[in-house]
Amino acid sequence: PLVLSIESSCDETAMAVINGRGEICANVVATSVDFHARFGGVVPEIASRKHVEAIVGVYEEVMAQAGAHLGVDTLAPSDLSCVGVTAGPGLVGALVVGVAFAKGLCASTGLPLTPVNHLEGHLMANLFQTPDLQPPFVASLVSGGNTMLVHVRGWGDYQVLGATIDDAVGEAFDKVAKALGLGYPGGPVISKLAARGNKKAIHFPRAMMHSHDYSFSLSGLKTAVITYIEGENRAGRPINLPDLAASFEAAVIDVQVAKAVTAVEETGVSDFCVGGGVAANPQLREAYRKRFGRMGVRVTVPPMVVCGDNGAMIAVVALRNYRAGVLADLSLDANPNAHLGCWSSDLAPVVS
Numbered sequence: 001p002l003v004l005s006i007e008s009s010c011d012e013t014a015m016a017v018i019n020g021r022g023e024i025c026a027n028v029v030a031t032s033v034d035f036h037a038r039f040g041g042v043v044p045e046i047a048s049r050k051h052v053e054a055i056v057g058v059y060e061e062v063m064a065q066a067g068a069h070l071g072v073d074t075l076a077p078s079d080l081s082c083v084g085v086t087a088g089p090g091l092v093g094a095l096v097v098g099v100a101f102a103k104g105l106c107a108s109t110g111l112p113l114t115p116v117n118h119l120e121g122h123l124m125a126n127l128f129q130t131p132d133l134q135p136p137f138v139a140s141l142v143s144g145g146n147t148m149l150v151h152v153r154g155w156g157d158y159q160v161l162g163a164t165i166d167d168a169v170g171e172a173f174d175k176v177a178k179a180l181g182l183g184y185p186g187g188p189v190i191s192k193l194a195a196r197g198n199k200k201a202i203h204f205p206r207a208m209m210h211s212h213d214y215s216f217s218l219s220g221l222k223t224a225v226i227t228y229i230e231g232e233n234r235a236g237r238p239i240n241l242p243d244l245a246a247s248f249e250a251a252v253i254d255v256q257v258a259k260a261v262t263a264v265e266e267t268g269v270s271d272f273c274v275g276g277g278v279a280a281n282p283q284l285r286e287a288y289r290k291r292f293g294r295m296g297v298r299v300t301v302p303p304m305v306v307c308g309d310n311g312a313m314i315a316v317v318a319l320r321n322y323r324a325g326v327l328a329d330l331s332l333d334a335n336p337n338a339h340l341g342c343w344s345s346d347l348a349p350v351v352s
Ligand code: ATP
Pocket: 009, 010, 011, 089, 090, 118, 122, 142, 143, 144, 145, 146, 169, 170, 171, 173, 174, 185, 186, 187, 188, 191, 276, 277, 278, 279, 280, 281, 282, 307, 308, 309
């Protein structure tokens, strides 16, 4: 079977086609990121309108690319077995564009429709790196909107151990970048600066590092960084951007690693993986590899191309849902607050 996936939960309009072995035939991402840059964060209204503008073109492109991959001119809906769409969580005005498009496509072609959980997509992106990944394992989901530690007890059996009580990790990167006038998104630019900075240059707080639970708090760190910037500006001292970036990142990473280690020890698992846009951070990846390497715990991070929002990770979940019979009718609505586990199944996903 061929499965088409549609993703529009934030500022990426993305679609993919995969086959029944989970192989990617096409993976197309259009982003409205440039239109948000001068605001220092995603503007929901703009994201929504850009999805409307982009969605037909992305559909035509993914069908053409998948066709070329399979040696035909372009794919037709009749070549597909199922359409999967991200129905949540995310920005409601962005989600509804993808959901409406998917419903229109299914209504006009008779194709079955399956709802996909965006966070389960970020989690499943790890299968492109480690196809034999098997529960139980611990996963850290770190993105623009979420920061949580999850004990994956079985497929579809997600125990959220803890989450952020305020900002998400990606959000902290974005807000620090905004305070420095570095645009949006903040993650890539901050991590590039941090790579050549001294992480011990400035001490920032490691909030909740020893709170004996799996909760996170990032807003105090963000405030500490902004206070530091303002102090240096007032004193007329130039800010060493690489040192600041490295010191900020180290404060984030120390807490992430400490809690992940405790979670792995407490659950007794031997696999750990990371999902979400922040999983692209090289220093975070390295810190996990180093720390867990010493413990004999296998670390998986998704390939770079499927760290940020993309259709391929959504297609993997859609294929599993289709096989498991997790389907929706045309009354499907976007659910901006969908929890991990919503629209899931205990069937193992397939990825070649
Ligand atoms: P969610 O998945 O929670 O709905 P989202 O879809 O907006 O949120 P993603 O697209 O998964 O989030 O990730 C985007 C976030 O990842 C942004 O906050 C961005 O700054 C961050 N990010 C991207 N690359 C890096 C990096 N190298 N280091 C740190 N953060 C990064």
